[in-house]
Amino acid sequence: MSSKRWSSANVRLRERRSSYVQPKEVAKRVRKTSKFNVDHVPPETSKGGVFTERLESGQIAAYEVVVHEKPVETAEWLHSILSGHFVFERVDEVHVEDVVGAMRRVELAAGDALFRAGDKSSEFYVVEEGSVQAGVVFNEGETLGDASLLVDSAMRRVDGQALTDVVLWSLDRETFRLAVASLSESRASIVKLALERVPILRDLDSRLLDRLSRLVSLARYARNQRIIAKGAPGREMFVVASGRVACRDADGATGDLVLSEGDHFGERALLYDEPRAANVYALDPDTRCFVVAKAVFRAHLGQISEILEHDHKLRILDILFAGVPAEQQQLVLRVDRDALARATSLVAFGDGEVVVERGEPAAHVLVVKSGTLETEDGEVLGRGAHIGLEAALASSSTAVSYPATARASGDVECFRFAAADLQHPAKQDAAAPSTTLKARSVDEFELFRTLGVGSFGRVKLARHRATGTACALKILRKGLVVATRQKANVKSERELLVALKHPMVARCFGTFADDERLYLVLELLRGGELDGRMNETRLEPRDVAFYAANIVLALAYVHSKHVVYRDLKPDNLMVDATTGYLKLVDFGFAKTLAATEVTYTMCGTPEYIAPEVIAGSGHGKPVDYWSFGCVLFEMLSGRTPFARKPGAAPNHVLLFKAIKSSEVQFPDDIDPNAKDLVAALLAKDWHDRVFDIKAHPYFRAVDWTRLERLDPDAPPWKPHLSPDPFDDSNSNEDDEEDYDEDEVEVDPVRDNFDYWNDDD
Incomplete structure (x- = not known):
């Protein structure tokens, strides 16, 4: 390999709604790339993250795009500039158009200051006329202040001054982030309303429609452009977003069927593998359609019949858990209902057949779907009645039995899941010791x-x-x-x-x-960071697989708690010296999200940040899969997939551009299965990433049960430490002189943070 992390010579650096159609005269105008990162300096540390202020849902819902009037030709030109800029790559055209509308005109006379060195950088500029000096000269069609759109604490490191009379167009970070977030939420709502009108989808649970609304793409068509060809394989369903389309040449049809905004077509592609029955053309200029790809739909939601069955199970579980006593609600709230629904089966019983028997272990919970059950006590259990739930929720550690025998009265169908599946989250929580240290000072x-x-x-x-x-x-x-x-x-x-x-998660005492x-x-983990282990030696392939499997299990647990971690990297994975297993530490960027919710805060460590985080269009759990792909690549190759060459100065903007635009270059000696997994995790579009990671061939030899019980013979390495817990010689010690937060001047704080103390 050309770059080996474990080489002593290697120095690793962390970079930790109007529509516009471009006419020929606009295309002739200057359109250049930006001169990256010469006018500002974002915060750079070897291990530090970047972040922006948290965007709350109320802010996003209340935001309205403020449009600054500009000539149509100027708007079209700005659209072409932004569309070619890496920050806006993979951002919907609609979003780009609205951002263009929000840009404001700035005029400077020759010699005027645009900004001063040391100023906080929050404005991004496009030069329309003239030239600006800011380290280098920026001319017409060039952009400056790229990082201003991405991180809060970037600072100008040089003066910016107009060399001539100048016209610029400005976009501030808050407007950019709120505009893209607001438009993303608005689009999801519009798509969901449209999907609710599709007959095969309208009966789906609202949560599934929420998920589906974020899986669609937006396609644009010119007047008379063919959208569907008769006889072609059906691979997508369409919902008209704007404009009109015509369905022609359908068998038995006497004329065109014209569809407009909110109408759908091609939905049979989600159900059947059959050729298209008609041609479909766009009738209006810039006709737009939301597209639901069959492959994406099935990868995330499954077959329609499977979805409806899963949806029904979710509703049954909701009803079942709604009746749980208040003192046990905390337990059922921790249950991953999606996973439990997948583990729930439908079982049938004939007339007189014993369903459960008095005294046998209450190993299952059953809910009557159809028919009735009769207990030996004469109780009749009809649709929705359940058996075994109380036993599954019992706090006793001893085995609980069914209290009475129940038989089928006629043909009966029941939903059934293992009591252990309901108890699993509680057992996971109990697997880690619950040590507490009450301290006040x-x-x-x-x-x-x-x-x-x-x-x-x-x-x-x-x-x-x-x-x-x-x-x-x-x-x-x-x-x-x-x-x-x-x-x-x-x-x-x-x-x-x-x-x-x-x-596999560090404890807080x-x-x-x-x-x-x-x-x-916090728990003291004396084995040091995975980062340190990777720096001192090249990991063997089996060692990489072991640590990767640890990460998968830790993420699976965190995600089961509806938490997106957002800062996965070797520095945040520490070796437990006692067991040799990894533990996830530092939840400073983690956030609790509902299953269908997304968040918009720009945060994480630059080398591991996913493209959708940079775009600001909303992200969820898939960002952790992306970061896992980066960590896996790093363990295999000794470098992160998008890092600059050793010795190159850290540069967030160039790094983010590579993350959004560049393909991963794999060393020749990486195992094909490992390469396939990394490629699947690092898909630029989040819905193309692999989600069933455990089933990937790369982990074929992994015994997941063995790892879950922390088998002492599984870890490839344990540090040799003295019995003294204060030895801690394996930790990656930081020089206290490198950074002293006490030297940073801040205003006095009047907030008492009352919630922080354990007994408050």
């Missing part, structure tokens, strides 16, 4: 060296004086948290760390606060 700890530093504070090796427990004490400055508008993220991190309990700082008492 940092004085209750003896502090040692720094284990790591971050954007808002540091992690210290500590000893709890009262118990002698060794721990990692994460210390955050309130002022920095507030100044960087990350209070919501920090609160979310605390809630998740306290709630998540899994053997407690939290407390004082006037200036927030504290999290």
Whole structure:
């Protein structure tokens, strides 16, 4: 390989609605690429992430695009510039048009300042006329301030000055992010309403329609352009978004069938493998259709019959759990209902057949779908009645039996799932020890060296004086948290760390606060970061597979709790020195999301950020699969897939451009199955990524049950440490002089963060 991470000579650097049709005269105007990253400097650290202020749903719902009037020719030209810019790659045309509408005109006379070195960078510019000096000269058709659209804390590192009289068009980051987010939400709502009118889809549960509404693409057609050819294979369903289409030459038809906005056609493609029955043409200029591809539909939702069956099971589970006593609601709220519905089967019983028998272990929960059951006590159980739920929810650790025998009265069908499937989340939570350390002051700890530093504070090796427990004490400055508008993220991190309990997720023993700082008492993991392990040696293929499987299990648990992690990287995966297994740490960017929800905050570590995060058009759990693909590639090759060459200066903008536009170049010696998995995880469009990761051939030799029970013989390596828990020699020590958050000046904080203390 040309670049080997484990080579001592290698220095690894982290870069951690009007429509416009372009006429010929517009095409002749200057259209150039931007001079990347010469006018600003985004925050760069070897391991640091980037982030923007959290966008809340209320902000997005309330936002209205403010349109700044501009000549049609100018709007068309700006559209062509943005459409060719990497930030807007894979962004819908409709979104680009609205962003163009929001751009405002800026005029400067020769010699005027556009910005000063040290200014916070929040404006992106397109030069229409004249020239601007900002490190280099920007002329007509060029853009500057690219990173301003992506990260909050970028700063100008040079002065920007007009060399001539200048006309620019400006777009600020907040407008860009809110516009794209608002338009994405609006589009999803419009698509969902249209899908509800499709007969084969209208009976689907609202949650499934929400998911489907985010799987569609938007296609544009010119007047008289053919959309469907009669006799061609049916691969998509269409919903007219704007304009009109005509269905022609259909068998038995006497004329054109004209369809307009909200109408659908081609839906039989989702049900059957048959040729198209008619030609379909666009009648109007710039006709637009939402497209549901059969392959995408089936990959994410399955066959229609399977979807309807799954949907029915979900409704049954909702009704079943709605009747659970209040004291047990927390248990059923933790259940992954999608997974439980998939594990639920339909079983049939003949007249008089025993369904359950008194005294036998209550291994299953049954819900009557049709027919009736009679118990030996004379109780009649009709449709919707259930057996075994109380036993499955019992808190007792001893086996529970069915209290009475029940037989089928006539033919009966029941939904059935294993009681263990319902208990599984609770058992996972119980698998990790629930140690707590009640502390109210940092004085209750003896502090040692720094284990790591971050954007808002540091992690210290500590000893709890009262118990002698060794721990990692994460210390955050309130002022920095507030100044960087990350209070919501920090609160979310605390809630998740306290709630998540899994053997492959680091434990949180407690939290407390004082006037200036927030504290999290975390499990001390003495095996060090996976990053350190990768730096010191080349991992053998079987070692890579082991660690990759660990990551899959950790992500599966986190996702089952409806959490998207958003910062998966080797630095956030630590080796448990006791077991040799990996543990996921640092939930600073994690967020709880409903199954069909997306979020719009730009956050993560640059080398591992997914394209949809950069685009700002909404993201969910698939971003973690992308990051996993980056980590897997890094373990296999010694470098991240889109990193610049060793020795090149860090550059977020060039890195983000590569992530959105470049294909992965694989070393020759990577196993074909590993290569296939990485390629499937790094699909640019999130709905093309592999989701059933465990079933991939790369993991064919992995015994998942063995890993889930932390088999001590499975790990390829365990660190040799002294019995002294404060040895911690395997951790990646950070030089305390590298970064001192106390030197960062912030305003005094009046917020008490009252929710932070454990007993509040």
